[in-house]
Amino acid sequence: MTSEEKPAARRYTGARVRVGQGRARLAAAAAPGPGMVAGRFSVLSPGTERRHLAGADREAGYMTLGRADEAAGWVLAPVPHGAAFDPACPGAVTAPPGMDPGMVALARFQQMACLGLDRVPTDDLSDVVVVGSGPVALGCVLELSRRGATSIRVVTARRHAAIRRARGVICVPSKGAGRGRLVIDAAGVPASAAMLTTPGGILGLLGTPADGDALGALQVHRAGWSVVGMHELAPAAEGAYQAAFTTACRWLTGHLDPALATFWCRTVPGDKAPELFALLDAPGRPAEPVLLLDWRTA
Known part of the structure; x- marks a missing residue:
């Protein structure tokens, strides 16, 4: 067995x-x-x-x-x-x-982002926004840094969020944050993250939304967004789960x-x-x- x-x-x-x-x-x-x-x-x-x-x-x-x-x-x-x-x-x-x-x-936590970002259809990390400043968001900015991102806007309501110490991070409030070509929701608030996504941009759902949360199909259609589910247990190649964790461990070390x-x-x-x-x-x-x-x- x-x-x-x-x-x-x-x-x-x-x-x-x-x-x-x-x-x-x-x-x-x-x-x-x-x-x-x-x-x-x-x-x-x-x-x-x-x-x-x-x-x-x-x-x-x-x-x-x-x-x-x-x-x-x-x-x-x-x-x-x-x-x-x-x-x-x-x-x-x-x-x-x-x-x-x-x-x-x-x-x-970085492993989650590693697996999710593997499904995002772009390697351009020059205009990226992460929504949230908890452990999922922290794992995400660490993985973005590993992949070469040098400037990451983190949208958070916390005045002195600990995530600010991560390399390349600029913490901003939601008002005045501007929009990004790649926006990753690490807080489970997809509607708020969508409003930060440029037309034709990519919205990644890394944090778990509440049951019943929805994005309007017409809104997605008109904005031309690509919406990517980034759940860590989404289908992946055999061995990918341990491989992503090992990659994160070695990079952090x-x-x-x-x-x-x-x-x-x-x-x-x-x-x-x-x-x-x-x-x-x-x-x-x-x-x-x-x-x-x-x-x-x-």
Whole structure:
């Protein structure tokens, strides 16, 4: 039986956070099952977590890091926060040895943009706009930089967004941002991003829109836009998923100042998860776009 054929119940166990009805709750740890590794860190996706907080009770999270031993590279699996998991489960990727968890998380967000940009029908990155300043947007500007972009307008309402430290980034408010030939929505607001796209330009949908969000077909038709779905799990060649992650890991290791990874990432003890979730929609939300939970002692 291959990893793709394994029942979902065998892929992970012991999710550590449940959300719903506006709050997050800790759950007890569970011993890893046969062939599983313990979940040591997990990564938040603020937009997804906020949507799930408002819904019915469910397990939270979709990126957890674990490894078989200290010399091995981190395995990052699409399983709930802090869960023990099968390292061969579908969607799992492996980082080169020696990378710290924050850098691995950055690479995972960059991987999303790498796969999405492979589907965008242009290599011209001279007039690019990214909407958003969270972890998806940060991964996007890192990947654009890897591909040669030297000037990237980032549209954000945050006055001192941490993404401003990325190479080539100019942070601008939505009013006065101007339009771009290539606009990438990394915030899940496609209608707003569309208004920033020049006639005949390309609108890339990297952030996940809310269910029911729509762009008018007549609007797209008249503007002559090419609209590209950039979801990381859209069809791709076999091996492309791990290859994109490896590419991001190697580029970050060779080009990113480790101090920037520290500036962009905050690690919080796992037992503080309820308090952290409560801040996701509050003015006191951490300034760092990438948030990790540490489950090693929780």
